[in-house]
Amino acid sequence: MRLSILAAIVALGCAAPAAAQTPPAPAIAAVPADVVSPDAIVTALYDVISGDAGVERDWDRFRSLFHSTARLMPSGVNREGVGVARSITPEEYIERNGPALMRDGFHEREIASRSERFGHMVHVWSTYDSVRSLSDPSPFMRGVNSIQLFHDGSRWWILSVYWLAETPDTPIPAAYLPAG
Template sequence: MRLPVLAAVLALGCAAPAVAQTPAAPAPAETPAAQPADVASPEAIVAALYDVISGDAGVERDWDRFRSLFHPTARLMPSGVNPQGVGVARSITPDDYIARSGPILMRDGFHEREIARRTERFGHMMHVWTTYESLHTLSDAAPFARGINSVQLFNDGTRWWILSVYWLGETPATPIPPEYLPAAG
């Protein structure tokens, strides 16, 4: 008789909200302060992300602004297909992204802009599917790449944070589905 009661108590204890089990971790001191307008809404933080990585060749990016958008535990996850046709993804920190991509963005110029968006929200979390196109300069006749960023956002009651950005570039084998493109009009 005691075993079923113990099992029920354990089950109820495990079903308690995660917020009661895991206190929010404060941002470490080395995280630069965010511009309040950048983190005021999901739309603002996604716009700030695109803005901060974009610029012409020779234009230095504001990497402290970039860092300020990300939660201390954040990850960026580029994905694709290797030469053997196997799907691959890697997980990097915002600082890894800066070290790996910063010199290329500076050398070649890079503008990434959102062309469509889908969002889902539950409480303090939001998932943003943001379709992008990439250009070297804003005057380019056509993008050199397109794809989809899957952005997970978290609101701690004070501001929005990027928890992760997971992306996949469009290829002939993996075209962007119509529901992730701008509505024809």
Template sequence: MRPSILAAVLVLACAAPAAAQQPPASTVEAPAAAAASADAASPEAVVAALYDVISGDAGQARDWDRFRSLFHPTARLMPSGADREGRGVVRSVTPDEYIARSEPFLLREGFHEREIARRSERFGRIMHVWSTYETLHNLSDAAPFARGINSIQLFHDGARWWILSVYWQAETPDAPLPAEYLP
């Protein structure tokens, strides 16, 4: 065996036991529940609160403290779609970055997002919600200007439900909503 390969094997062999003895990675414990108890009491409640807090007419301020209270400290929001060349893209933002990016549009245009169908799966403390949505500028609009699917991951810490992530894709002509995700 060449000396450089032998040295690499020895380093890896010696490092493996050391790595096994290191303490586990730190966990992030959520702060004391800041959400209204009704908002975090069940998966249905936290998802309903999410839709409620981002929705409103043009010029209507959103309750961003309520919005923040729904999300675990490690949470991310991830819009996905395609770039101009048709390649898939995704962006990961914190709840505060979402607020900074979205608030001007929400205030200017009006934005009402509502769930029209849901599929959920739960195991212990974790839950995955496929939430089909439609979006209107005003509740009186005859038709939505967008539809899509929110993939929402939830976590229960023993006291309440938290949103860990919201990952979504809007419907497009190339990616229509599948029948099984519609009402």
């Protein structure tokens, strides 16, 4: 009898909802307006990584947007023509890209967006273009960000950003470009 009670307790403990297993939030508090809606958090993401050459980014604001389990995943094609992707943490993104963003200037701008929501999950397809300075006559790059968002009952979090830059072999489909 004791063994069956112990087995039931263990089974109930293993059946706990996934939310109970969610790691704690980072120590950096977000600006409330940045995390109030899916649109707001995506806008904040673009805003915080964008700036002219010589302008330091607000990396604490950047960190505050991401769930503690978040990943960023740049993807593309290697020299052999094989698709590749790597997974990095928000901190690794800052370490790897922060110096170049400040040195060269970088503005990533959302030019089209579509999203789907189910409960506390939102998936955003965010098409972007990139310039070094807002005065540049044309972008040097375009692509699509696949952004997964999570609402914990009080705010939105970025769980992942997975992106692919446009190439001649992989043009952005019309469905992901601005209407008209």
